[in-house]
Amino acid sequence: MSIAVKAEYSTGELMAAVMARHLRPGEVAIMGAVSALPQAACRLAQLTTAPGLWFIAGGSGAVNPHLDPLVASSCDERLLDADAVMTLPDVILVEGRGDLIDVFFAGGLQIDAHGNCNLGPVGPWRHPTLRGPGGVGLPFVSRAGRVVIYSMSHDRRTFVQRVDFVSGPGFPVGPGALPGGGPSLIVTPLCTMDFDPETHLARLATLHPGVTLDQVLESTGFAPIVPPKLETTPAPTPDQLAILRRLDPTGLLRGGA
């Protein structure tokens, strides 16, 4: 998928800036594997619009890693250069509290219109056509204040009507209530979506600069709610870009764009 974003910033940088604006001062955020993007977003938010934000970087147990520099693996020892470090069993313990984690960053090989995420089997469970790695802590998204879903792929294979396997629960279609607040935002290389409060279905929120509505609809395997007025995703400001480039001298956020 070629992305029609102008070259002053990368798609990854745009996505990090969008996610940063979603975070509020004093909140507690958590993320899992392959999480350089939300980590950069959290650090950016701490340094701009969300001072006092806390974030726990995946399996490392690092609390507010300084990201000097941003690293690719969520268990990299360099993440331990942080404000504090928790043991991994302690992180997994308190994820269960339900009143502690405000924002849970999630992703999936499949993501559906209700915000369900699948990192497990694609296709039949016993003989999958694609055996995904597994969902690690994604079942815990059900208890978080809100869930931010991010994906570096926006195509019909990823954004499907219904996931084949629920690793991270979105809004339930049948019986069962979500103890947490549920999915609140989807950020992709093409657009952002939020969720309609009545139907709990994904709703287009903003198109990234240069992206058309048709392009998004053609690339999405479900029909998102399209509001009458669609805004353009704000580009990262020069200040935001300067911070991101300082955190990311090796270009992890610029590799795919």
Add this chain to the structure above:
Amino acid sequence: MFLSSTEAIDRLVPEGTGLLAVGGMHMHNNPMELVRELVRRRRGFRRLLTSPSASLAADLLIGAGLVEEVATSYIGFEHLGLAPAYRRAAESGAINVLELCEAAIVHGLYAGAGGLPFTALPAGLELSDVSTANPEHFHTITDPFTRERVLVAASLRPDVALIHAHAADEGGTVYFAGAHFTDRLMAMAAKTVIVQVERMAEAGEFAAQPADSVLPGFLVTAVVVAPRGCLPTASHGAYGYDEPGLRAYLKLARTPEGFTEYVQVNGMAPAEVTA
């Protein structure tokens, strides 16, 4: 107490071992020297239990055909890609996957370490398909206190745990440098614990270690000193992961023939067993 990797696997991991747990997280602190020895000796076992996020150690054991079932919540290589041998084995049905989540692994190991018969999980986790896909491990019961329905998971008591730590003293007490992930918990729950370390500890070195980074020797069955033995995965406190080495594995292991080549080139050919 101090054994070579060959002796440790030979004596402590009998053929047909029931539940073998392997520590580390992602491409960090995988006890690769012990894993390579299992492959060299073609030592099969019934079920592999991984840490919440496994990588090369699990993929290698699965690719070598040593695992009948795998209980895991993640086997992959993060930004480097999916796990090729796990994919092939799971997609063809060659192995059975017991889908778990990190809570079922960690709370299950707590239960195993503490002698608890099973563990109860927080509400909301039943909304994932993990518990549906693995009915032998999860049940829904009535909470005797609240009368609410509650998801419970089996306790995990590995027969053998293979983990990595930084250094060991002469009594077999080991300490971890950097993050130690779920490795201490895994060791506390297991009946037999083999710890691979970078080196012997220096006199007085343990006194400076925080309590939660040490595993006392009475919880350790055997120590194998294997400098740089986690490569190509990282060893916290000693070295980072060898990204070209991991990429070389991922490229070769895409096919069964390539996997066999990797095993041979990296000194794990079965011929060495009889040598």
